[in-house]
Amino acid sequence: MTADPRYHRGPMAQAQSPESSLIHARGLTKRFGDFTAVDAIDFDVAPGEAFGFLGPNGAGKTSTMRMIGCVSPKTEGTLTVLGMEPATYGPLIRARIGVVPQEDTLDQEMTVRDNLVIYGRYFNLPRAEARRRADQLLDFVQLTERAESSVEPLSGGMKRRLTIARSLINEPSLLLLDEPTTGLDPQARHLLWDRLYRLKQRGTTLVLTTHYMDEAEQLCDRLVVMDKARIVAGGSPRELIDQYSSREVLELRFASDIVESLDGQLEQLLDGRAERVERLPDRVLVYAADGEAAAVAVHAAGLRPESSLVRRSTLEDVFLRLTGRSLIE
Amino acid sequence: MTAPAVHVFEHRLVSYRRTFRGSLFSSFLQPALFLTAMGVGLGALVNRPGNAALGGVSYLVFLAPGLLAGTAMQTAAFESTFPVMAAIRWVRSYVAMLATPIGVNDIVIGQLAWIAVRLTMVATIFVAIMTLFGATHSPAILLAIPVAVLTGMAFSAPIAAFSATQENAEGFNMLFRFVINPLFLFSGTFFPVGQLPALLQPIAYVTPLYHGVALARQLSLGTGTVSEAILHGGVLVAFVVVGVVACLITFRQRLVK
């Protein structure tokens, strides 16, 4: 049984992939019929880094993650994961990665512990070893007290933690997380972030998708912004903000009848103090190096916004700049 | 079996532990009730005018092997529909497996192997009860256990392949209503196929249940020729082979996108 070759490292497993990346993609494309879900994207993920795909619904994040996870064959382009081709070495690659899918695939009627142990068996772990790791991981995600409970009554955050624990049972060097915290309350998200941060410190490479900019900023060393099947920008959160946004943002809310009459007026009166003005349905964003100075200028011109707020630029602003749309519609 | 297929099998086994008591109990109850009501009760009437059409045996003895094969078919049909749909769509256990070294072919093999084991349990219990009822004439009845399993698999493999193409359980209701139940009634289980209208007889001959019933009955009564047995067995094996190939195709189409 243990002689099955797919549980051992492949011929190319130790060989360094192109540019020594853990994941290497060029022109990677996924089509469903005529529909292009991922359109010729290029990216590299280096060992030990936390890499993010940030994008709105339908951008192609999950389709990309499923190709990396070797469960969905690519349509075109080049992809290597851990230096191997998914089409040839899929089972070998999957043996060494951990996957947290967007939608949980936990067995609701089995106990929390059985879910982990049976999953460990899929990786051909001896039963005793699977049990040992299951207990360790339950401790890591703080679910030890629920070990004998069935999955069904667990809260969303607990299920997500269990899925993360499950993805770690084979001690993967690469962890794929598809929207790990969507739908969780802030406390549950922070607990998850903390666990992911610890994994990263231990040297696990993290690849995650999210449409939360704060999550991307917290967790990712580098990220790419995806929109409509394409990568529209990439870099560290800081680099992206520096490149595509101003240092600060002045957010103004006006009574709705005034907004129309403001056309062009703001740009004029802010002349030189603002890099850009963006109108959203509910507010106006003034991109400026000095937000306070811009606010003073607005008030000096006699405009009376209902509220005004100066904040630093975020990835949300980067996304707005790149696509003309908000990240969460 | 490949190592990954063993783990698929193991998952089905762990899931089965939950419902194991009730399931085993009904495996005993069902044949006992049927053999009492039909074999003993109804049989008392059937036996009265003489039983030449049944090959000179009591109705109970005639009925029991047919019911064994029919029960194997029903178990197989159930195990290859709802649990397969659950593993694809509802619980998504197959989806979870595919993120690990397990592949689609392993899933097909492990799943079908599990069904074969379920069928072995059901058939063994059935034969034990038959023997208690004195409903068999030959020690060859022990061979009727693998025959029942083979009959079940001749349904299980094609039906599992069908299940993998379904979006919901509606198709299953049709399958039971228009295929499984009529076959159960008209494949020689309760009366010889020769009693059917001549037009319908050829239909019975091309279904696996007819051959399963005939083979089980040969073994239970200790009658029939070897070449007949080989023909029946061959038809059943052909259904299994075609079904497994179909599974490998439809499971892949459904699970790899």
Ligand SMILES: Nc1ncnc2c1ncn2[C@@H]1O[C@H](COP(=O)(O)OP(=O)(O)OP(=O)(O)O)[C@@H](O)[C@H]1O
């Ligand atoms: N199996 C499939 N068949 C057909 N179309 C698909 C399939 N899977 C995904 N798509 C389409 O591909 C596009 C990208 O989907 P994908 O799930 O990759 O987006 P996403 O970025 O993960 O979105 P979300 O944030 O909503 O999870 C969508 O328009 C989706 O409808």
Ligand SMILES: [Mg+2]
């Ligand atoms: Mg997605």
